[in-house]
Structure formats: structure tokens, C-alpha cells
Amino acid sequence: MSKKxxxxxxxxxxxxxxxxxxxxxxxSYVFGILLVDQLNSIKMGGFKLGFWFAQxxxxxxxxxxxxxxxxxxxxxxxxxxxxx
Amino acid sequence: xxxxxxxxxxxxxxxxxxxxxxxxxRAGSSKEFYVAGGGVPPIMxxxxxxxxxxxxxxxxxxxxxxxxxGYDGSVYLMGWTGGYVLLALLLAPYLRKFGKFxxxxxxxxxxxxxxARVVAVIAALIVSFTYVAGQMRGVGIVFSRYLEVDINTxxxxxxxxxxxxxxxxxxxxxxxxxVAQYCxxxxxxxxxxxxxxxxxxxxxxxxxxxxxxxxxxxxLLDKLDGLQQQLGFNEYTSGSKSMIDVFAxxxxxxxxxxGLPHVIxxxxxxxxxxxxxxxxxxxxxxxxxxxxxxxxxxxFARTKLIETVSNAEYAELPEWFGNWEKTGLLxxxxxxxxxxxxxxxxxxxxxxxxxxxxMVLANPEIAQLPxxxxxxxxxxxxxxxxxxxxxxxxxxxxSISHDLFKKIxxxxxxxxxxxxxxxxxxxxxxxxxxxxxxNPPGFVAAVVALAFGLAAASFFPAIxxxxxxxxxxxxxxxxxxxxxxSLMFFYMAKYKLGWMGEMPPASEWWxxxxxxxxxxxxxxxxxxxxxxxxxxxxxxPEEVQEIVEHIRIPSGAxxxxxx
Numbered sequence: 001m002s003k004k005x006x007x008x009x010x011x012x013x014x015x016x017x018x019x020x021x022x023x024x025x026x027x028s029y030v031f032g033i034l035l036v037d038q039l040n041s042i043k044m045g046g047f048k049l050g051f052w053f054a055q056x057x058x059x060x061x062x063x064x065x066x067x068x069x070x071x072x073x074x075x076x077x078x079x080x081x082x083x084x
Numbered sequence: 085x086x087x088x089x090x091x092x093x094x095x096x097x098x099x100x101x102x103x104x105x106x107x108x109x110r111a112g113s114s115k116e117f118y119v120a121g122g123g124v125p126p127i128m129x130x131x132x133x134x135x136x137x138x139x140x141x142x143x144x145x146x147x148x149x150x151x152x153x154g155y156d157g158s159v160y161l162m163g164w165t166g167g168y169v170l171l172a173l174l175l176a177p178y179l180r181k182f183g184k185f186x187x188x189x190x191x192x193x194x195x196x197x198x199x200a201r202v203v204a205v206i207a208a209l210i211v212s213f214t215y216v217a218g219q220m221r222g223v224g225i226v227f228s229r230y231l232e233v234d235i236n237t238x239x240x241x242x243x244x245x246x247x248x249x250x251x252x253x254x255x256x257x258x259x260x261x262x263v264a265q266y267c268x269x270x271x272x273x274x275x276x277x278x279x280x281x282x283x284x285x286x287x288x289x290x291x292x293x294x295x296x297x298x299x300x301x302x303x304l305l306d307k308l309d310g311l312q313q314q315l316g317f318n319e320y321t322s323g324s325k326s327m328i329d330v331f332a333x334x335x336x337x338x339x340x341x342x343g344l345p346h347v348i349x350x351x352x353x354x355x356x357x358x359x360x361x362x363x364x365x366x367x368x369x370x371x372x373x374x375x376x377x378x379x380x381x382x383x384f385a386r387t388k389l390i391e392t393v394s395n396a397e398y399a400e401l402p403e404w405f406g407n408w409e410k411t412g413l414l415x416x417x418x419x420x421x422x423x424x425x426x427x428x429x430x431x432x433x434x435x436x437x438x439x440x441x442x443m444v445l446a447n448p449e450i451a452q453l454p455x456x457x458x459x460x461x462x463x464x465x466x467x468x469x470x471x472x473x474x475x476x477x478x479x480x481x482x483s484i485s486h487d488l489f490k491k492i493x494x495x496x497x498x499x500x501x502x503x504x505x506x507x508x509x510x511x512x513x514x515x516x517x518x519x520x521x522x523n524p525p526g527f528v529a530a531v532v533a534l535a536f537g538l539a540a541a542s543f544f545p546a547i548x549x550x551x552x553x554x555x556x557x558x559x560x561x562x563x564x565x566x567x568x569x570s571l572m573f574f575y576m577a578k579y580k581l582g583w584m585g586e587m588p589p590a591s592e593w594w595x596x597x598x599x600x601x602x603x604x605x606x607x608x609x610x611x612x613x614x615x616x617x618x619x620x621x622x623x624x625p626e627e628v629q630e631i632v633e634h635i636r637i638p639s640g641a642x643x644x645x646x647x
Contacts, residue, residue: 001637010636017173024169028162033331036155040321046295046303051321054158055150055379056291058374059165066172066365073177073638074360082639084356 001082009080016072020065028058090459091230098100098268098463099245102470105264106249106257110300114502115256118482120436120461124259124353130366132262132471133350135269137164137341137371139215140222140469142378143269147447148440151382154312155323158379159330163337163536165368165375170342176351178551180360181635185352186479187345187543188487194550195558198492203565205487207542208345212476212483213516215346217533219473220521225470229411229445229501230462236522242470243518250474251510258474259353270373272464276448276457277377280384294380307518308383311390316429320383332601338538343544346515348477349482357638387444388450393436394427401425404449413439427512477517481510484492534576536602541568545610553618554632568610575602 001009031039032054039050047056077083099527111117119638124132142164150157182190188208192201200394227238231563249257274290297303308320318324325333341347350367351360361368393401398416408414413438416425427436445465485505490497542565549556549564577583579592580599590598597605623629 006633006637020173021169024166028166028334029331032158032162033334037322041564044295046305046306048305048321050156051158051305052295054155055161056294056376058162059116060374062165062169063365063369063372065169066361066368068360069173069243070362070365074358077358077638084358084639 001080005080009076009082010015012076016069017046018077020069023061024065032058045061085455087134087455087458088230088232090456091462094456094459095231095466098264098467101264102261103248105260106253109253109257109260111252111254111256111503114486114499114506115185116188116256117503117506118478119349119488120254120256120259120353122353123355126354126359126363127357128259129264129350129363131266131370132259133347133363134370134374135262135266135467135471136350137347137367137472138269138468139161139219139359139472140226141218141272142374144222144226144441144444144465147378147381147385148443150379150387151262151443152440153319153323154318156325156330157382158323159333160260161335161375161379163334164341165372166334167338167341168364168368168371170338171347171351172361172368175342175348175359175547175551176360176364177638178181178307178635179348179547180351180354181357181638182631183352185349185486186482187348187547188483189491190550191546191561192487192491194628194631195546195561196625197558197562200492200558200562200565201487203562204546205358205483207538207565207569208479208483208487211344211535211539211542212479213520214348214538215344216428216473216480216513216517217520217524219469219476221515221524223466224474224521226462226465227539230459230465231296231316239518240523241355242466242473243514243521246470246474246477247514249513250477250514251456254506254510255349255353255478257353258471258478261474262471265463265471266370268467269464269471270370272460272467273353273374273421273444274377275460276451276453277381277384279453279457280388280447281380282453284384284388290377290380290384294383304383304387308387308390309635311394315390315394315427320386326596328596329598329601332597333602334594334605336537336540336601336603336607339540339607340538343542343547344536345483345543345551346479348543348547349479350475354390355457381447382443385447385450389438389443390427392450393425394554396425398423398425402450404446407449408442408446413442419576473517477510477513480513480517481506484509484513499523534572534580534599537572537576537600537606538569540603541572541610542604545607545614549611549614549618551632551635553615554629555618555623556614557618557621560614561615563613563617567613568606571609572603572606574597575606 036050040048042049109226187334188201188204191204222237227233249261277290279288280289282288283298284298287293287296312320345546352358354363372439377457378424417435421434425436428434489505490502546561546565576599
């Protein structure tokens, strides 16, 4: 792998991290904590939305985020020929 | 059959299973002892990580904590799951590529310094010992509640079992017993939860029943909010902690999770970088099954409990009330002498004291589930406590035999000698942990929650910067770890343990952040100190910068470019 490819690979990786971690921050810290009172005025079935994010939704999203990351990285590894 | 008989049968079967696995999976080399030979399939590693991670506290106490704190309990739910996203995205794949046995290994090599290694070993030992003492105590408590033996006898039995498979099997034995323990504990947690959810809401899936309605057509959460307010408590779905503290505690728990050595080391056991990524995903999925059920159980149990006992005639309460009164987990004190249970927020008028652990322990009885389900919860609690204790003991053992003995004191030790040293340190670690289990220092319970703050303040920044900042050098990392750790210690000693004169009130907390959340502040300070110090001291040597480039590329291709 050339230096240039390595730089490009790392840059794409960091791009993925930035997006995924923003979502991670959004569902837990923003929806579950900072905006919890505002979101609680919206109801989803028996749940107040902010409360639901804090005690259910954020955790579902966490799981999905990791599996999305795995898929993205496996593809990226293939693209740069660094998969095993 | 009675509950006790069922418990002995289930505990007997599961223990025989653990021992059988340990004999089958004995470690033959030091690589097998430290990282299970590096050949654990990702799904299995995910299960083992989940069992390793979920302690007796997660299994027994968490639902109770959430149940009594409502929204505020979210810090534990988000905090103890969100860290896996950080682990999967920021740490695990790179540490796996680095390909060593322990966390101090990484710190020592990346920062080309035995001082850094020793600081990391000390931090690993502090974090792991504070954590393991609570686990051994947990084993004893579960034994005493379910099998009617003395707590200390319970600790001895637990020590003997852990000793057997940790010393014999090392990481390999521990991994495969943890897989079995995960299955036991998740089954034991889910069966009563499904029963109760169905009973209360007609929906067998607790995560959905949680937002469902009871027979009266009122949403459960609305009903509970109403009940809580009637009795003078906070509304269940809104909290009483300040927003900044909730934020800080959640960060500290997440980052602490990602920095705990016994969790990180699990990702050294899989064959490839890509396995490390996906096994973090499996681990979180397996953890989330329990963690998304916990808040549902908390609501079911709390509603049921209030409905059953509040304003009920003491003489007419169901049988389980008397049973749990005997254990001291429920205490009724008829202050106004009217023979009726007044359960209210006002301390002067409240007549009922409820231990939070009862929410999981007594739940099956309150919901009138069959005896075998009640016994199952006991076996599950033991599985949770034993699996976590074993994982921690392994970190302690490898810190001593590998990081201190092999890397610093006696580098020419033979493979066989190192394996003996590893077994010996595991043996000694079990004895020390057992000692703390039997004579728990008063501060243990308080300190366990702070183990996360310590991990967040020490390891997380050093590892993260080691991967993502090529310019980070030993001066920066060492000073960051020392300052972060000391600051956390100071805050803990002053505001949590009261070791510095009289304990200051909560109003004096810095920025309004509790000791549980202070790891966040200490972590930020660690980052700042590391970055500043590293920029005014020489860059790390060329070969170290090449290591960093090398770990960023998953395949062996990176190796060809450098060394």
C-alpha cells in the first residue's frame, strides 16, 4: 500500500467515524439528555419520546451503528485491498 | 418441588457445566492463557464479552436502581452501552491489529517507555481490584439469599470455582465458561421478564409491554407517573438530577467502559481486525437484550409493588411480603399504628423501606411465577457475578506475570516459566479478591462506580491519542495519565469518601458534577495535559510513528512498508 493510499484510506475512515459518532451523540446526549424535556411533549404510544430515547431508543441505535460501521469498513478494506 | 431444591439443582447443573468446560478448554501456552490463543470466533467473543461485562450489579441491582430513580437511571442504561460504540469505532480494531496481550503492553510499546508501562499496570490493578472485590461479595450475597448459606461460605464456594477455571484455563477457559454463563444469565433474566410483561400488558415482549397499557386501558408509564405523584415521589419519567450531572455521569460511564482493561482485552482474542469490529457489535447486541429489558422490568416491578402494598392492610399482604421481610430487604414499621402500609416519599410518614435489589430478586414471586423460575434467577445472578470476577482476575494475573514479570523484571523467562507465573498470579489474585469479599473495606461499594471514572481519566485518552495522534509522545501520555488519575483520586477522596476532613456537601461540587461524573472532567484534563506536554517535548521516534501507521491498516500490508 502506497503512502498516498494509506492517507486516503485513513481519511475515509475518519469521515465515517465523524458521521457515526455524530449520530451516537445525537440519540443519547441530545435526544436523551439535552432536549429530553422538549421531546417529552411528543408521545409515541405509551412513551414520552425523550424518555424513550434515554431508556430504549439510544441503545437500539448504538447496536445498529456498530453493525453499519462493520459493513462500511469491510467495504473500505476491500476497496483499498487491505482486507484479510 | 420447593424453591430451595430447584435452586440447588439449577446451581449444581450450571456449576458442573462450568467445570466441565474449564477442563476441556485448559490453556497449554501463555498465548492461550492471556488471549485464548487468539482464535475465538467473533459471536462467541461477543457473548463472552457480554457476560464479562454484565456483573452481579447489572443483573441484580440495575433494574432496582432504575426503578427507584426513573429517568435518572438512564445514565446507567446509556452509559453502560454507549461505550461499546466508542470501543468498536475507536479502539478495538486498532488494538487488535497491534496484536499484543494486555493494555499495558500497548501503552508500554506505543509510548516506548517502561515508566508508561508501569503507570498503566498500576492503573489496571487499581481499577480491577476495586471492581473485583464487589463481585466476590456479590457471589456471597447471591449464595446466601438463594441457598441459605452464610455469605462467607458463599464467597469460599465462589472462590473455589473461579480458582479452578481461571488458574487452569486462563483466558481460554474463562472465555468458554463465559459463553455458557451468558446463556444462563440471559435466560434467567428474560424468562421472568416475559412472564411479567405478558401478565401486566398482554404483550410478551418486555420492550413493547413497557410502552403498553394494562387491562384498564391506561398506559403503564402514565399510571406509574400518577401513582408516584400521589405518593409524593418525583414523576417517574422526569428526573431529579441536574442536566449537567446526568450528562457528565453518562460520559464518564461510556468512556470508562471503553477504557476498562478487562473489556478491552477481550478484543485481543479474535483472529482478525475485522473480527474485533464485529465482535464488539455482537457484544453490544447481547448486552442490549438485557439492558433494554431492565427499564421495562423496573416499571413493571415498581407499579406492581405500589399497587400491592400501598394502603394495604398489613395482615392481608401476600406471603412473599413476609418472606422478604425476614431477609431484611423489606421493612415495615407501622408508625401511626393503623395496621395499614403507608408508602410515601415523606420520610417522617413513610412506613416501608424497600431494598432496591428486591426488584429483580422478588419479582418472580410477586408475579406468582413457578418455583423453577424463581430458582433460575439465583443461577443467573451467580453466572453474572462469576463471569465478571473471572475476567477481572485474568487482567490482574496478566498484569503481574506478563507486564511486570516478563516485560520488566525478568525478560528472559521461558514460555513455560511465564505460564507458571501466570497461574501463580491468578491464584494469588483469587485469594486477595476473596479476602476483600469476606472483609469488604467500607469504601468498596462506593468505589466500584468510580472504577469507571478512574478508567476514563487514565486509559481512554492514552489509548485514543496513541492511535489517532501520531505526534503523541511518552512525556505527554505519562503526564496526562498521572494528572488525570490523581485528579480523579483527589475528587473521589474529598467528595465521595470524605478522607480530607469533613465531607463537603453536594452544593460544593465543581461545576455541579458529582464524583460519579467527575471522570469526565478528569478525562478532559488528561487530554489537555497530554496534548500540551507532547507539543513542547520531542516527537516520538521514527519507528514508533511507523507502529501507528501500521495499526491503522487492518491487513498485514502495513507490515511490509515498515518493519
